[in-house]
Amino acid sequence: xxxxxxxxxxxxxxxLLIIYTLTLSLAxxxxxxxxxxxxxxxxxxxxxEAMSRQYNLDRFDxxxxxxxxxxxxxxxxxxxxxxxxxxxxxERAIEAGQSPPPRFVFDFGPxxxxxxxxxxxxVADALPVSVTLGAIAxxxxxxxxxxxxxxxxxxxxxxxxxxxxxxxxxGISLPSFVIGTVLVVVFxxxxxxxxxxxxxxxxxxxxxxxTLSLPFAAYIARLTRMGMIxxxxxxxxxxxxxxxxxxxxxxxxxxLKNAFLPVLSYLGPAAALAMTGSFVVERVFTxxxxxxxxxxxxxxxDLFLIMGVVLIFATMLIVFNLLVDVxxxxxxxxxx
Amino acid sequence: xxxxxxxxxxLAGVVLTISLTDVRDPPADFTFINRGDVATLDVQRMxxxxxxxxxxxxxxxxxGNDIFTHxxxxxxxxxxRWDISDDGLRYRFHLRPDxxxxxxxxxxxxxxxxxxxxALLPDTVSDYAAQFHLxxxxxxxxxxxQAEIDAIEAxxxxxxxxxxxxxxxxxxxxxxxxxxxxxALPSDDGRDGAILEVELERPTPYFLxxxxxxxxxxxxxxxxxQYEHPNPExxxxxxxxxxxxxGVLISNGPFNLTRWRFKRDMRFEKSPTYWNRDxxxxxxxxxxxxxxxxxxxxxxxxxxxxxxSDVSPSYRRYILQRKREFYDEVRAARRAWEDGGRLGTEPxxxxxxxxxxxxxxxxxxxxxxxxxKNIHAFPAFGTYFYNFNCQDKLADGRDxxxxxxxxxxxxxxxxxxxxxxxxxxxxxESVARTLIPPGSLAGYxxxxxxxxxxxxxxxxxxxxxxxxxxxxxxxxxxxxxxGGHDLIAQxxxxxxxxxxxxxxxxxxxxxxxxxxxxxxxxxxxxxAGWFGDYGDPTTFLDINRANDGxxxxxxxxxxxxxxxxxxxxxxxxxxxxxxxxxxxRILVERDLPLVPIFQYVQMYxxxxxQITGISSHPRxxxxxxxxxRLGDGKGADKVKALPPRxxxxxxxxxx
Numbered sequence: 005x006x007x008x009x010x011x012x013x014x015x016x017x018x019x020l021l022i023i024y025t026l027t028l029s030l031a032x033x034x035x036x037x038x039x040x041x042x043x044x045x046x047x048x049x050x051x052x053e054a055m056s057r058q059y060n061l062d063r064f065d066x067x068x069x070x071x072x073x074x075x076x077x078x079x080x081x082x083x084x085x086x087x088x089x090x091x092x093x094x095e096r097a098i099e100a101g102q103s104p105p106p107r108f109v110f111d112f113g114p115x116x117x118x119x120x121x122x123x124x125x126x127v128a129d130a131l132p133v134s135v136t137l138g139a140i141a142x143x144x145x146x147x148x149x150x151x152x153x154x155x156x157x158x159x160x161x162x163x164x165x166x167x168x169x170x171x172x173x174x175g176i177s178l179p180s181f182v183i184g185t186v187l188v189v190v191f192x193x194x195x196x197x198x199x200x201x202x203x204x205x206x207x208x209x210x211x212x213x214x215t216l217s218l219p220f221a222a223y224i225a226r227l228t229r230m231g232m233i234x235x236x237x238x239x240x241x242x243x244x245x246x247x248x249x250x251x252x253x254x255x256x257x258x259x260l261k262n263a264f265l266p267v268l269s270y271l272g273p274a275a276a277l278a279m280t281g282s283f284v285v286e287r288v289f290t291x292x293x294x295x296x297x298x299x300x301x302x303x304x305x306d307l308f309l310i311m312g313v314v315l316i317f318a319t320m321l322i323v324f325n326l327l328v329d330v331x332x333x334x335x336x337x338x339x340x
Numbered sequence: 341x342x343x344x345x346x347x348x349x350x351l352a353g354v355v356l357t358i359s360l361t362d363v364r365d366p367p368a369d370f371t372f373i374n375r376g377d378v379a380t381l382d383v384q385r386m387x388x389x390x391x392x393x394x395x396x397x398x399x400x401x402x403x404g405n406d407i408f409t410h411x412x413x414x415x416x417x418x419x420x421r422w423d424i425s426d427d428g429l430r431y432r433f434h435l436r437p438d439x440x441x442x443x444x445x446x447x448x449x450x451x452x453x454x455x456x457x458x459a460l461l462p463d464t465v466s467d468y469a470a471q472f473h474l475x476x477x478x479x480x481x482x483x484x485x486q487a488e489i490d491a492i493e494a495x496x497x498x499x500x501x502x503x504x505x506x507x508x509x510x511x512x513x514x515x516x517x518x519x520x521x522x523x524a525l526p527s528d529d530g531r532d533g534a535i536l537e538v539e540l541e542r543p544t545p546y547f548l549x550x551x552x553x554x555x556x557x558x559x560x561x562x563x564x565x566q567y568e569h570p571n572p573e574x575x576x577x578x579x580x581x582x583x584x585x586x587g588v589l590i591s592n593g594p595f596n597l598t599r600w601r602f603k604r605d606m607r608f609e610k611s612p613t614y615w616n617r618d619x620x621x622x623x624x625x626x627x628x629x630x631x632x633x634x635x636x637x638x639x640x641x642x643x644x645x646x647x648x649s650d651v652s653p654s655y656r657r658y659i660l661q662r663k664r665e666f667y668d669e670v671r672a673a674r675r676a677w678e679d680g681g682r683l684g685t686e687p688x689x690x691x692x693x694x695x696x697x698x699x700x701x702x703x704x705x706x707x708x709x710x711x712x713k714n715i716h717a718f719p720a721f722g723t724y725f726y727n728f729n730c731q732d733k734l735a736d737g738r739d740x741x742x743x744x745x746x747x748x749x750x751x752x753x754x755x756x757x758x759x760x761x762x763x764x765x766x767x768x769e770s771v772a773r774t775l776i777p778p779g780s781l782a783g784y785x786x787x788x789x790x791x792x793x794x795x796x797x798x799x800x801x802x803x804x805x806x807x808x809x810x811x812x813x814x815x816x817x818x819x820x821x822x823g824g825h826d827l828i829a830q831x832x833x834x835x836x837x838x839x840x841x842x843x844x845x846x847x848x849x850x851x852x853x854x855x856x857x858x859x860x861x862x863x864x865x866x867x868a869g870w871f872g873d874y875g876d877p878t879t880f881l882d883i884n885r886a887n888d889g890x891x892x893x894x895x896x897x898x899x900x901x902x903x904x905x906x907x908x909x910x911x912x913x914x915x916x917x918x919x920x921x922x923x924x925r926i927l928v929e930r931d932l933p934l935v936p937i938f939q940y941v942q943m944y945x946x947x948x949x950q951i952t953g954i955s956s957h958p959r960x961x962x963x964x965x966x967x968x969r970l971g972d973g974k975g976a977d978k979v980k981a982l983p984p985r986x987x988x989x990x991x992x993x994x995x
Contacts, residue, residue: 036852044871045387046859046889050486051465058578103566103582119380120584121602129602136358139351146348185634193638200638202628203604204364271347290630290639292604305852331346 005333012326016319017076023318024072024311031302031310032064038116038305059116061307071311074111112315113308117301123312126297130281131316133203134293138279140213142271145220150267152221153228154260160233168225175222184215184288201290212289216282220274224267231263265336272328276321280313365599365607368626370951370967373636375650377603377629381584383557384459387467389871393649395554397608397625397964398593402433402452402536402551405875407955407963408980411782412875414548418447418558418592419536428543428911429476433536433551434527439592440613441560447592448533449524454561457516462486463577468555468873474547476521476539484515493574501573508575543911546876553874560590594620594965603629621953621968621975640714640945647954648945649962651715654824656943657766659715666712697985700956704948705979714947717768718956720940721780722871723880725772726755726817726832727863730895730933735862741812742864746804748932751815751865753790753797754839755832761938764827772936774928775870776880780958784877784917787925789936794839801840809841818847818863820854825867828937858892868892868934875959877920878904884927884934895933900926952980 038061039052060067073079083090084107094104112123152172156165191211192200202208235241236259244254281295294313301309374390383395396404402419405412419433439447456475459466460482466472473479488508495501516522521539526532540547550556567580582588586597594617595608606627610620628645630636633653639645651659673687688706704713728742728751742748757771773789798808806812817833819825826848833844849857857863870890872879881904882888886896903923910916928936942960953966968975 034852036850036856038852040852040855040859041387042851042855043869044389045467045873047387047465047467048469048889050462051467051469054462054576055465097569102569103580114581117379118377118602119385120378120382120581122581126602129604132358132362133604136355139354143348143351143355146351188638192642196642199644200642201630201635202639202644204362206359268347275351287632288635290628290632290635292601292629296603296631303850303852335346 005330009326009330012322012329016322019322020315020318024315025068027314028068028071028307028311031305031307032067034302034305036305038307042304059114059308067307071113071308074113075311075315077109079111080107080109112312115306115309117304117306117309123308126309127294127312127316130292130294130297133291134281134295135279137209137213137216137285137291137293138275138277138281140209141216141278142220142275144213144217145224145274146267146271148217149221149224150228150260150264152225153263154232154255156225156229157232157236157259157263158255165229168229172222172225175218178218179284180215180219180282181284181288183218184212184285187211187215188288201288203291203293208289212285212291215288216278216285220278223270223274227266227270228260228263231266232259235259235262261335265332268332268335269328272325273321276317276324280317280320363599365605365626368607368624369622369969370624370647370964371626371628371645372647372649372964373630373639373645374627377631378600378606380581381589381597382579382581383554383559384455384464384466384468385579386554392554393962393964394606394627395557396593396961397595398589398591398597399554399557399559400439400593400614401553401557402435403548404963405549405552405959405961407957407959407961407966408982410957410982410985412549412957412959414552417552419551422548428545429540431538431540431547432525433538435534435536436615437531437534438615440615441590441592442596442611442613443560443590444613445560446533447558449536450533451558451561452536453522453524454564455558456522456556457520458559458564459555460485460516460520461512461577462489464579466555471550471553471555471874474540474542474544474550476541477519478541481516481519484519485512488512489574489576493576497573505571505573505575509570509577542908544908545913545916546874546878549875558592560592563588563590595625603631605629620965621977625964625967637945641711646946646951649942651943651945656715660717660767660943662712663715666707666710670707693984696987699981699984701948701952701954702979702981702984705952705981709949711947714945716944716946716948716956717941718944718960719770719777719779719958720871720942721777721959722869722940723772723775723777724769724828724867724869724937724940725775726935726937727858727866727868727893728933728935729861729864729866730893731861734864735860738813740864741806744804745931746800747806748935749790749930750797750800750804750840751836752932752935753793753800754835755935755937756792756835757937758792760828760831764824764831765938767941767943769938769941772939774924775934775936776872776877776924777939777958780872781875781877783913785921787921787929789928790932797839812842814843814845816845816847816864818849818854818857818866820851820867821848822851829867861892861894866892869940871940872959877917877924878907881920881923881927893933895931897926897931900931948979952978955980955982957982 039055056062060070090107097104108124115121115123115126152168156168159165188200188211191197198211199208241254241259244258281293283295283299285291286293286295297309297313301313374393376388376390378391378394379388380386380391381394381398383399386392386395400417402417403414404417406415418435418439420436422431422433424431435447435449437446441447456472458464459469459472460478462482462485469482473482492501492504492508495504523537524533525535525537527534563583567583568577569580570577586600589597594611594614596611597606598609599605599607608625610617610623630639636648637653640648667690670688670690674689677687690703693703693706700716700718707713728748729740730743731740732743734740761769761771774786776784776786778786801807801809815836817829819829829846833846836842836844858866870880870883883890884895885891885901885904900923903919907916907919910919927933944954946954950970952968952970954962966980968977970977
């Protein structure tokens, strides 16, 4: 198990480097100047030039290396740990009556569109929101999905089974902007049970979390149902029943435990996906999460922000998969 | 079995930890949705309208405009009075002693000198640096500093370059004192920094109006200095971004910034150090970030926000339609009352109020309560127009037929703007014949402009050498995705095909690509729009000067610029305005580098029975510190509106 973890952690930087290179090349190739505004007065030519020089927007190779240097923590390692250059710069600044420059371990740079914000600050505001919403959504998906799957598997082709299958099909096929809008109109506008948007109170989290959870719940229900049906036919279940165990114990302890394993492996990518935000759900419910940045940053050609959110998403995906694999081995020690 | 619960517990733990650390605010006295997210609160670097709106809340300039007067009269701000020399070249602003920063320190003329100098440093990358070139020596200083930095950057790296870089700031301070006509003077009783003296390059009648523009607001030097790091290699100041955040920012306006979470919300509280704090009728303002147009409408209808400042869902014309229906019901009630012998309470007479030139807000306040009256469409200080590329060749080397003004005029005459306004838009915009919105600027009467005239258009087309459109290449219209520009382009394309017999191709681009194509003149015809920044015709006309960075058309006419230059030197305001009118006439009647299509309207949602302080003036600047919640016992609780334009002779009418 430790070798598996070590190996996966060693792979992480290599995978990230490949993703970084690919994403940056694509983002760089998107036409349009990141420093151009979408409307209104143009900044003077010399201003644009000075800024592109300052941010290395005029040279791909320089941007590539300087961004890596800052974002991977190498700069921090060099200036704050191996040498004391950061400390000296800090002292110099304080001596000159200036605020010391901000120091992040992983410095993702400034946002080109929102001049007062650094990507680290943007992510620090948005990521907790998305992680909370995603975690609630996955929780709902787990509970609803596993329950529906078990119900369906106990009596295959019964009414309950067909009903859950239909709901699951709808959950997978309906896009979340439709589900979200319907929920807002029904529960927010007509019934006035929940606020129509915003973030902060538990009531505000319900509708978006349900919307976000539906496709995951549907998928989990199908995975559970399939696994349960398969395992309920197995010999050890017959043995368990022959021993006279109560049916609930047979189902939960023996069948579900095994049927749950595919669900568990699905949880890794699902959690990463849910916790890095959904553009659509965030837009419909006005949630200040990460999802919007994946779309808006590209439209604005905000290079630093694009790279920041992509790298964080990739890291989360890899780490969650690793976490799931560890859980997997812990739940089922036969695998190693 | 319990192991299966591990992922569930793990997730629940995450949710709990994060929710417990999140901060929630109580509801504010006034909640509004801005037209977009604020990019910066560094006033010298601002250019977005939403940023400027917030700047007017947290900062205060030397003077302000009274947005409830038709002429946008100047009102004292940090300066309690000012005098202007007879030649119009020297301004002296006397700063009020009780103007304070949010930390209690007095606002002095030194702070203004520092802030305005900041705008004149190329290092600050201010989009509006050119506005400061009106100050004597401003342009020379800007160019001097740029040249110095360029020279240092051109030097080989080494101790010599570092030495030059390290002394640059001292030399800059000296150069500023020697070159620029901007000084802080003591008052007669010896108060330091009590007077700001400004010398101008030439008499600039709109300079006072500029002083009310956010770019001219002061920042707190001891704070901002901490964030300006001179690069040891080049001497260029690198501007840090941390100082505009709540808890750090020190500002001098009516409200202080108390929260700013990215793309989530901003929150403001009445400043206890603001000199005019007693005139403010609300204590807290919240500005949640809501991007989706539908969500904005729902937020208003559910009562979560008081003001939506840019109503833009695709169905907004139908919301407006419902208001017209409401007006018709009120009119019908009035007729029934008149026909019925005028018994009972008198219903309001909408048509009489319109005739007397009442502010639309005042009209709505006088009507019975009804949710349909909460939508408002006010004319805005901006014009939607079409650009013609005026260069001899197109960007790809082809011949450009639109280099000929006759052809441009022919195409301009063949656009049925009325149809665009009525059928395509349907939100009450008015057809524009001129670039400058009529009625928006005191003392300025725009020229007549051209009407829709397909017959004259065809004649001109033949005169230009293309009878019946023969010989013309396919005309390409460039526009950006979203915002309904495609529908307008289709309408115009149809006009040109029907009336001029030409082929038209539509080119839709992503906004950034669109802007880049415009900048590089990579278009034949394109959509465009412009909003004015300050109260003078030049805010619209100057973008047509040959070397202006916003002259996407590459229009170049010395006659036109000669008129602008003469207007610059003219000291008589009336003569100056007629020179500017003459210049605009060249644009919109003769040369047509652009065709005005319609004057923008600004659509708001607010309940006039609950909220007052939002102005319908075409300049469309809002001072949120004027907001008053009606009937809450705080403030005057009286409807604020522009005075009626044609009040009836006998006493009475609108308050």
